[in-house]
Amino acid sequence: MxxxxxxxxxxxxxxxxxxxxxxxxxxxxxxxxxxxxxxxxxxxxxxxxxxxxxxxxxxxxxxxxxxxxxxxxxxxxxxxxxxxxxxxxxxxxxxxxxxxxxxxxxxxxxxxxxxxxxxxxxxxxxxxxxxxxxxxxxxxxxxxxxxxxxxxxxxxxxxxxxxxxxxxxxxxxxxxxxxxxxxxxxxxxxxxxxxxxxxxxxxxxxxxxxxxxxxxxxxxxxxxxxxxxxxxxxxxxxxxxxxxxxxxxxxxxxxxxxxxxxxxxxxxxxxxxxxxxxxxxxxxxxxxxxxxxxxxxxxxxxxxxxxxxxxxxxxxxxxxxxxxxxCDDVLKFKGITGADVDVFSDYIRNTIISSSDEIEHYKLTQTDKNKVLIEIHPLKPKIINNITQGLDNLCLRLSVISPEYTFKAIPLKVGMEKQRRVVRLCNG
Ligand SMILES: [Zn+2]
Structure with a gap:
């Protein structure tokens, strides 16, 4: 009361x-x-x-x-x-x-x-x-x-x-x-x-x-x-x-x-x-x-x-x-039924940040229908493992086919550039 x-x-x-x-x-x-x-x-x-x-x-x-x-x-x-x-x-x-x-x-x-x-x-x-x-x-x-x-x-x-x-x-x-x-x-x-x-x-x-x-x-x-x-x-x-x-x-x-x-x-x-x-x-x-x-x-x-x-x-x-x-992008992955499925940047962001305490900076770019580039700092095997596992789980939950992941180091930077962390570069 x-x-x-x-x-x-x-x-x-x-x-x-x-x-x-x-x-x-x-x-x-x-x-x-x-x-x-x-x-x-x-x-x-x-x-x-x-x-x-x-x-x-x-x-x-x-x-x-x-x-x-x-x-x-x-x-x-x-x-x-x-x-x-x-x-x-x-x-x-x-x-x-x-x-x-x-x-x-x-x-x-x-x-x-x-x-x-x-x-x-x-x-x-x-x-x-x-x-x-x-x-x-x-x-x-x-x-x-x-x-x-x-x-x-x-x-x-x-x-x-x-x-x-x-x-x-x-x-x-x-x-x-x-x-x-x-x-x-x-x-x-x-x-x-x-x-x-x-x-x-x-x-x-x-x-x-x-x-x-x-x-x-x-x-x-x-x-x-x-x-x-x-x-x-x-x-x-x-x-x-x-x-x-x-x-x-x-x-x-x-x-x-x-x-x-x-x-x-x-x-x-x-x-x-x-x-x-x-x-x-x-x-x-x-x-x-x-x-x-x-x-x-x-x-x-x-x-x-x-x-x-x-x-x-x-x-x-x-x-x-x-x-x-x-202003992150919405990604499009292939669903298990064959149709395209929207994957909101929020999910991606959250999967990545909950993968490790150590991540200081990252950017994920969808370069093709089934390919993503993940740039990350620091680039460590354990972080790569956790992110891969997290994204695979996310794809399973969303009923989409997991894309191929490529990992690369990204330098820490500050500046005026729009802070897009999830980007889609491919069409269709
Ligand atoms: Zn007003």
């Missing part, structure tokens, strides 16, 4: 936060961020042995870290004495069995691949989840008496998304591992009012014989390609909205005018400029709401393009013209 009340309060807090943020001036946003960071440091960061060393309210004095540093220091960064090895084991087990219920000391754990190659691990409490759900609903949905029916297509489910059920929305998760056609009947029966999926999946749903007519369609997890957007909008006769979210937080969302704004009411997002003249930067994220696994000055390798034109929606939060760097 107490837990339920706590969850409801957290939900309301998230909801109100999202509603309030829309109407703040730039000056108020800056002031609010300062105040929120001070409170965050005193209430949360003092419990993290990694961050308690910094006894200042000046964010600029904290180190800028990346995924590798964050993951290497997971045990001292988190505030609940959680151990990375144990959390990873549970997350990997969930991913393999596709049973996403197990928890670790009462916390939900999940894996993410992201664009930086090696995997990320996220751990959240029930209250953080409830607040997250409240915030998303406040941001994306009008409060209505009618229950929203949300259909969510993702590579992996986890408790984070399950927690949405019951609070003003009914929620159904569709596992992409089953393919889209296997989900069509269920999707028709559920008849979602809101459809959430990666852009390339939305496109396939739009092109499939479904009878659904959602009132909102939201693209997540990858860049929404222009061509996909057109097809989706034509089929559903509505504008596609976007949520830009990753392990490190819910970073941006479409506004009523259809433009992306950074969620500066829950995050402080500093800019590491790549090219100021074109507005390109990588975000350095401080998430003011994460209490179990604090995210402080965390540099993402995504590339965002700022749009300095004021938005007609009236929001003073930074407007984003586009997100680059999350």
């Amino acid at each position: 107490i837990n339920k009340v706590k969850r409801l309060l957290a939900f309301l807090k998230g909801y109100l936060l999202a509603k309030r943020g829309k109407h703040l001036s730039r000056e108020k946003i800056d002031k609010m961020q300062l105040k929120a960071f001070n409170a965050f440091r005193r209430n949360v960061l003092v419990k993290s042995s990694f961050y308690s060393l910094y006894s200042t309210d000046n964010l600029a004095q904290f180190p800028v870290i990346n995924k590798a540093i964050h993951m290497n220091n997971f045990d001292t960064i988190n505030t609940q004495e959680l151990v990375k090895k144990d959390a990873l084991n549970i997350a990997i087990q969930s991913e393999r069995s596709r049973n996403f219920k197990p928890e670790y000391k009462g916390f939900s754990v999940g894996l993410s691949s992201g664009t930086s190659g090696n995997r990320g691990l996220f751990v959240v409490s029930e209250q953080e989840q409830a607040q997250w759900v409240g915030y998303i609903i406040g941001k994306m949905l009008p409060l209505s008496i009618k229950k929203h029916r949300v259909a969510f297509f993702l590579r992996a489910n986890n408790n984070l998304y399950q927690s949405a059920n019951g609070l003003m929305i009914s929620f159904q998760f569709f596992d992409l591992i089953n393919g889209i056609s296997a989900n069509i009947d269920e999707l028709n029966n559920f008849s979602p009012t809101l459809l959430i999926a990666p852009g390339s999946v939305l496109r396939r749903i739009a092109q499939s014989p479904t009878r659904i007519s959602p009132s909102r369609v939201i693209a997540v997890a990858e860049v929404l390609e222009h061509e996909d957007r057109q097809i989706i909008e034509q089929r559903f006769n509505i504008k596609v909205e976007q949520i830009y979210q990753c392990t490190e937080g819910f970073l941006a969302a479409s506004c009523s005018a259809g433009n992306l704004h950074l969620n500066e009411d829950t995050c402080i997002i500093e800019k590491q400029w790549l090219d100021k003249s074109t507005g390109r930067f990588s975000p350095i994220v401080t998430d003011l709401r994460r209490t179990t696994q604090p995210v402080v000055r965390y540099l993402l390798d995504d590339v965002l393009i700022e749009d300095t034109t004021p938005c007609e929606c009236g929001s003073a939060m930074t407007r984003i013209k586009n997100i680059e760097g999350r």
